[in-house]
Amino acid sequence: MSAVTHEEWLRRAKSLHPSGAHHIDGADEPGAGGTFAAVSPRDGQTLAQVADGGAAEVDAAVAAARRAFDTGPWPRLAPVERGRVLLRIADLLEERRAELALTVSLEMGKPITDAHDIELRAAITTFRWYGQLADKLTDESPHTAPDALALVTREPAGVVGAVVPWNFPLTLAGWKIAPALAAGCTVVLKPSENSPLSALLLGRLATEAGLPPGVLNVVNGEGPVAGRALGLHPDVDVLAFTGSTAVGRHFLHYAADSNLKRVWLELGGKSPNIVLPDAPDLDRAAATAAWGIFFNQGEMCTAPSRLLVHSSVAERVTEAVVRRARELRVGDPLDPATEMGALVGEAHLGRVLGHIGTGREEGARLRTGGERVLAETGGTYLEPTVFDGVEPTMRLAREEIFGPVLSVLAFDDLDEAVRLANATEYGLAAGLWTSDLSTAHMVSRALKAGTVWVNCYEEGDLTVPFGGMKQSGNGRDKSAHALEKYTELKTTWIQL
Structure with missing residues (x-):
């Protein structure tokens, strides 16, 4: 990376033509909601026209995720097979590292050195770590009465809605997506309207790596429209959000007003x-x-x-x-x-x-x-x-x-x-x-x-959990503890 000059990054930027289509059910979808401009804070120039999603696009993405979870192969794969796909995602992120870093730098203003050496390193490491963890989780069999057998199994929670901010668009998306996929869930990702392009590229690379259609969907759009539709959707089982405390409160209201989905929040700080x-x-x-x-x-x-x-x-x-x-x-x-x-x-x-x-x-x-x-x-x-x-x-x-x-x-x-x-x-x-x-x-x-x-x-x-207390939120990203957000515990009691 250090050998790449300013002039070379400028040349690559001029040849970058990112697609702004949604990624739904394994394919790019233009949607019906018009477009908005992805503007670079570097110079105020438009990078791409991005499909502007609303309730219809969220419905389509959630329906695809629901089918993939209820009847598709992903939750039913052996954990080691899910892990292999996550490792392939990590490999593709590494192969496309320069392009992804350039996209992040252009869309949210991060220095290219930090985008390449820190942001992409963290994103790649996250998918690799959870890929390696996927087949190493264990269930429980508590000691009970001699005439009974108790089993405590950890099952995927279902369809996960993930809403992530623009400051670390790939790292924070990875912190939600990777453990959810490792657990066997399917995901609808709503990136910030300030950083949609890197998230869309991530979704396409995940499909290329072998994720079945509908397992990871990416829908663009504004928070009060697409984000709200995702938060209110009755077929979303878990909502994971990183962003401001004010918006986190909205997602708690959305859960209360819909299906009481679990909401995990990583919010603001004044450290x-x-x-x-x-x-x-x-x-x-x-x-x-x-x-x-x-x-x-x-x-x-x-x-x-x-x-x-x-x-x-x-x-x-x-x-x-x-x-x-x-x-x-x-x-x-x-x-x-x-x-x-x-x-x-x-x-x-x-x-x-x-x-x-x-x-x-x-x-x-x-x-x-x-x-x-x-x-x-x-x-x-x-x-x-x-x-x-x-x-x-x-x-x-x-x-x-x-x-x-x-x-x-x-x-x-x-x-x-x-x-x-x-x-x-x-x-x-x-x-x-x-x-x-x-x-x-x-x-x-x-x-x-x-x-x-x-x-x-x-x-x-990745071995240590990350998250907040008080109005900085609940639940934890990173580490094996992140799997707790995307799984349900089931007790089976067998009388012998």
Whole structure:
């Protein structure tokens, strides 16, 4: 990847002609709902016209998934055979890695190096990991009375509706699709209207890899239309969603208003990153804090957007973060040297700039950034932004911004740090920097977050679960625990 030049990526981009048709029942379908433009935040240019799905297209996709589950071969295949198909999907993703990375970079603004080396690596690893896991799940036979045999079997839950966001369009789709397919479910995927093209390519590659028709369907469309239709559909048994807390509430209502389908939610975050004076390396803590909030343009639910620093080292750490922010190279996502690309679109850029304006009005001190840049390109670029002097009651400290905006809050003792960290409606992730083992254990237990990173941030692999507490959602992606979302437990009691 490192040998590919900016000029070569530009050349490939010009030759890219993505198809925007839905992928339903193993074939591309134009649908009857018209089209919308997939616009690149890189330069404001249209990448493709994408089929705009509504209730009719969702009905067709769900019907295909229902047939594939009720009468098709997929749920009835030996798990090892399902695993082999998942491994073939991973292989095809690897073969088409450059094309997929380019598509992701163009449609949502991620730097091409990150799209190729991080996003695609994660997506490929996800399908490979669940492909290898598929035949290693076991049922139970609890010890009961001597004249009875009890069996607890895990069965596929049925048709899964998966609604995923644009910030990691392939990774987050994989986190839902791969375990659902491994369990024997069928899937209707509704990608974000900001990132439909990579998801459509994934659906086509999955069919090419040997998924039977109807097992994985991809329907484009707007959330309030296609997403709502999927959430309300009576033939969808499970709904898995990653996105905002506000939209997550809608899916809970849709379930209540339809068939009480199970709804699994991975929602927003306002993650604290606590730096204690005894951090093993304050410079590394500062560098990681800067990387964490500016990686992927800050468009991450786990972004450490609240930097909580002990007052004795607050200025040293803040200055190091500010220095790194000013060094970051913001620019064309197709340039391999770019470190921060474009925000996903004009509307989102406007929302982030609105938060920055609010921070100024509230009295927080803007240390660096805060302005749109490279507007002449037609793209949606923003300077890395750091505020300090932030008070816990400020909106900067409470609301998810989903952009490259860091709020620095100082504290004087450990109890105050934990109190500040937990003073949020969210509970997705947290970071802690300390050299004291007891402090690491005690604070990790006290933090209300689904993941706590100690002396690091955003580390982990497929063996560990991921998900949130409080209004950051429920259920877990990744690891064997993800299978719990897509399976039902059945008890069979045999009297001997």
